[in-house]
Amino acid sequence: MSSTELRHTALDALHRSLGATMTDFAGWDMPLRYGSEREEHLAVRTKAGLFDLSHMGEIAVTGPEAAALLNFALVGNIASVGVGRARYTMICRTDGGILDDLIVYRLAEHEYLVVANAGNAQVVLDALVERGAGFDAEVRDDRDAYALIAVQGPESPGILAALTTADLDGLKYYAGLPGTVAGVPALIARTGYTGEDGFELFVKPEHAVALWRALTEAGEGVGLVPCGLSCRDTLRLEAGMPLYGHELSTSLTPFDAGLGRVVKFEKEGDFVGREALAAAAARAAQNPPRVLVGLVAEGRRVPRAGYPVVADGTVIGEVTSGAPSPTLGRPVAMAYVDATHAAPGTAGVGVDIRGSHEPYEVVALPFYRRQK
């Protein structure tokens, strides 16, 4: 993406007034952090954090055959999603390669909201339009129709409850309902990318500043802090959640990424990638090429994406994401490694950190799971 034509969210001026360090993320000028990213991370784990996620790409799919269109275009069984519920799913190429991972909300019987990663939103939009030909449904680019604000962390239900009469207790994880928050019409979704309880609020861009201010005020007494994308990355990494471009790519199928469960062969009708994905499922079951694992450092040097994973001086895999884990107090990584070295506790595994082989422990993902 060109750095000269960065896009700005409706909250841009507010971020700058808060002293945010900004970064180019998929062509958007986004807050990287406001102060210490470690403190932002820990606030989300123990209290609450407020995120601007307006870069995410919203696509509306509406009409009598909206469900059939999405069942054909995506790998999940989207027709089975109840109204008011959401589903984590993926869109794949004919060869099974992952184009993007998505959250799909069913807002009404014939109305869905597809949320794509910012960097893939155009690809997803184009694919949905192309795959939707012949269905009695409309695919609409709604990227500019929404600002997205997330409040995440154990204090988030209390913060939101102070600003809405919506039934939050009745709003389960991966559910979404239209409501009003701080006087602003919002789609209130109980989703997130942090491993904590939390909410994502889709609102009109012109309402974003008022909502952000109201949430900030409501969270003042319970430790809510504004949070940037840096801590969002370490939060999702600890929670073992994949990030497109790191753990997911067009050269991998969902089965290669250990996420074959999102592919629903039993759904009605054909879908894009079915044949290739069936072969990928068989291959992954019998003879997995590489397996996504967690690595925890014994030392303090931090593994980064692209670093080789080694055993006995031989490369056995590659790091896809790595960072110091604020919760564990040690560096962690996700990596694809040969199946022979993928079992938790496998001895002798290390990461080549700029020429020095640092010892790492192979562990099952996630690194962190919240206590419910």
Add this chain to the structure above:
Amino acid sequence: MSNPQQLRYSKEHEWLSAAEDGVSTVGITEFAANALGDVVYAQLPEVGATVTAGDSCGELESTKSVSDLYSPVTGEVTEINEDVVDDPSLVNSAPFEGGWLFKVRVAEEPADLLSADEYVAFTAG
């Protein structure tokens, strides 16, 4: 942020104290610490090692990146800050004080070190 007047600065964002008995203290500036974000690991040169002005002599890792540490002068390392090795966040919380990195017996000093005012102008440009 304010850069202490009594220090001198390199264009790689290290600071250097005035020598006492030939020994100067080296650290990174607040500007550099802010740019790095939370420092989580500091690999410092070994005591007794010779460092060369402008050459890498260690590294600082933050959440998002790893950066080389450059020595602003040539000389022999006489002491490293073990507090920073134990708690690298000192580089962020007190870059000009408790977050100093190493002490060096200065053998040679480059001519292009900056004054505090020059460094401010450099980082603003």
